[in-house]
Amino acid sequence: MTTTELPRFKRGRAPLLGLVTLIILVAGAMAGLLAVPADALQGEVQRLMYVHVPAAWLAMLAFFVVFVMSVLYLIQRDPRWDLIAVSSAEIGIVFTALTLVLGSLWGKPTWGVWWTWDPRLTTTAIMLMIYVGYLVVRSFAEDPEKRARWSAIIGIVGFVDVPIVYLSVLWWRTLHQPPSSPRSMAGEFVYVLLLNVAAFTFLYAYLMVRRYRLAVAERQLEELRLSREDRGGR
Amino acid sequence: MNGSLALRTWAILWKDMLVELRTKQSFSAMVFFAALVLFLFGFAIGPDPATLSRLGGGLLWIAIAFTGMLSLGRTFQSEEVAGGLDGLRMYPGEIRAIYLGKLLANFVLLILLEIVLVPVAAVLLQLEPWGRFPLFVGITLLGTFGFSVIGTFYASLTQHLRARELMLPLLLFPALVPVFLGAVNATTLALAGDPLDRIGGWVRLLISFDVIFFVVCVWIYPLVLEE
Numbered sequence: 001m002t003t004t005e006l007p008r009f010k011r012g013r014a015p016l017l018g019l020v021t022l023i024i025l026v027a028g029a030m031a032g033l034l035a036v037p038a039d040a041l042q043g044e045v046q047r048l049m050y051v052h053v054p055a056a057w058l059a060m061l062a063f064f065v066v067f068v069m070s071v072l073y074l075i076q077r078d079p080r081w082d083l084i085a086v087s088s089a090e091i092g093i094v095f096t097a098l099t100l101v102l103g104s105l106w107g108k109p110t111w112g113v114w115w116t117w118d119p120r121l122t123t124t125a126i127m128l129m130i131y132v133g134y135l136v137v138r139s140f141a142e143d144p145e146k147r148a149r150w151s152a153i154i155g156i157v158g159f160v161d162v163p164i165v166y167l168s169v170l171w172w173r174t175l176h177q178p179p180s181s182p183r184s185m186a187g188e189f190v191y192v193l194l195l196n197v198a199a200f201t202f203l204y205a206y207l208m209v210r211r212y213r214l215a216v217a218e219r220q221l222e223e224l225r226l227s228r229e230d231r232g233g234r
Numbered sequence: 235m236n237g238s239l240a241l242r243t244w245a246i247l248w249k250d251m252l253v254e255l256r257t258k259q260s261f262s263a264m265v266f267f268a269a270l271v272l273f274l275f276g277f278a279i280g281p282d283p284a285t286l287s288r289l290g291g292g293l294l295w296i297a298i299a300f301t302g303m304l305s306l307g308r309t310f311q312s313e314e315v316a317g318g319l320d321g322l323r324m325y326p327g328e329i330r331a332i333y334l335g336k337l338l339a340n341f342v343l344l345i346l347l348e349i350v351l352v353p354v355a356a357v358l359l360q361l362e363p364w365g366r367f368p369l370f371v372g373i374t375l376l377g378t379f380g381f382s383v384i385g386t387f388y389a390s391l392t393q394h395l396r397a398r399e400l401m402l403p404l405l406l407f408p409a410l411v412p413v414f415l416g417a418v419n420a421t422t423l424a425l426a427g428d429p430l431d432r433i434g435g436w437v438r439l440l441i442s443f444d445v446i447f448f449v450v451c452v453w454i455y456p457l458v459l460e461e
Binding site: 074126129130132133136137140141142146149150153154156157158160161164165167168169171172 | 384387391392394395396397398401404405407408409411412415416419435436439442443446447450451454457458460
């Protein structure tokens with residue numbers, strides 16, 4: 001096992017990014033709650049869209065980053081890619097769970113049920129399980145190199161699987177309203193949604209910086225422990 | 235090179251089959267476990283023949299998946315005795331042959347299980363697979379192959395993990411959702427009749443899944459076994 005030089009972020013950048021993120025998040029929330037009228041059919045509950053859709057977008061972005069970092073890791077074997085991948089996977093899982101909870105809260109008043117076997121809902125739940133598997137494998141692998149390699153493989157196979165899962169569940173059933181897209185909405189709703197998507201993208205960047213630093217620290221601690229065991233144990 | 239890959243794959247398949255033939259351990263246990271699962275379904279669902287035969291396709295595949303899961307775990311554990319896997323790895327040539335051989339061994343073992351299980355299920359669950367039997371067989375082969383492709387891959391990946399008995403199903407079942415949906419729906423349509431001709435879509439889904447994951451798994455398998 002090689003002790004690789006693990007980089008640190010320069011101090012001072014993250015709080016600034018956090019401040020910008022907070023401002024855009026507050027602006028997005030206020031725009032979603034106050035600036036636009038409630039939906040004509042669904043009423044106030046439709047405002048959930050301004051967090052539900054961005055949360056789903058953030059989860060997809062996070063898992064795409066896991067995929068890219070997994071490929072990069074397997075090619076270059078740089079532990080940094082692995083640490084970025086696990087940071088992104090954790091954030092992705094949190095926001096996938098948030099997407100499901102928000103969708104459930106939205107589903108109860110509009111569809112009348114907390115859960116329905118709709119393609120995107122079901123796929124999102126399966127996606128959550130795939131990436132929880134990714135994290136749990138990591139916690140059961142002791143050697144850092146093997147842990148990185150095995151989880152990178154799961155990151156790739158899982159990412160390839162998600163669209164096929166979606167397709168299969170789509171054939172199985174459908175009930176979800178068509179995806180909220182610029183074409184299905186009036187202009188002002190689009191701007192507010194895009195503002196919230198931007199806010200969540202900043203939030204992702206901020207959480208990634210924080211989580212990545214933590215991952216680097218965890219990894220350095222692990223290296224220290226391992227080297228102490230090597231000296232003391234044998 | 236391709237000749238040697240096929241030969242090595244064949245050698246590993248032959249070795250595993252021979253071990254199975256000599257010991258007969260896992261196969262007989264698998265058959266009884268699968269039959270036991272069918273009985274549990276009967277107890278859980280009740281003896282109503284109409285309900286049982288309506289759910290038959292799904293029940294059959296759950297029995298196959300659970301039983302297959304148990305045998306998958308053994309695939310690579312059996313190589314841990316006396317450094318078996320290291321021995322396999324040291325032979326010259328493509329390391330992919332280990333995956334392909336184990337994949338085929340799992341596939342053959344599951345097919346043998348199904349040959350016993352399907353008649354039993356037909357009796358217990360009041361199924362009628364004989365009407366469109368070639369179609370039924372084709373669907374079963376495609377579903378079993380997809381299961382074996384991903385299953386063997388993850389069995390190898392989780393082999394050295396702590397709590398691997400827990401990790402294998404946790405990784406495998408979410409990944410298998412398309413195979414499961416495709417196999418269950420196609421089987422149900424093949425059993426109950428297919429007035430709207432929807433079976434073709436499910437068969438194509440199974441074929442696509444099998445091809446995509448066969449290529450992906452064969453391609454990246456050397457990374458799994460790397461030391």
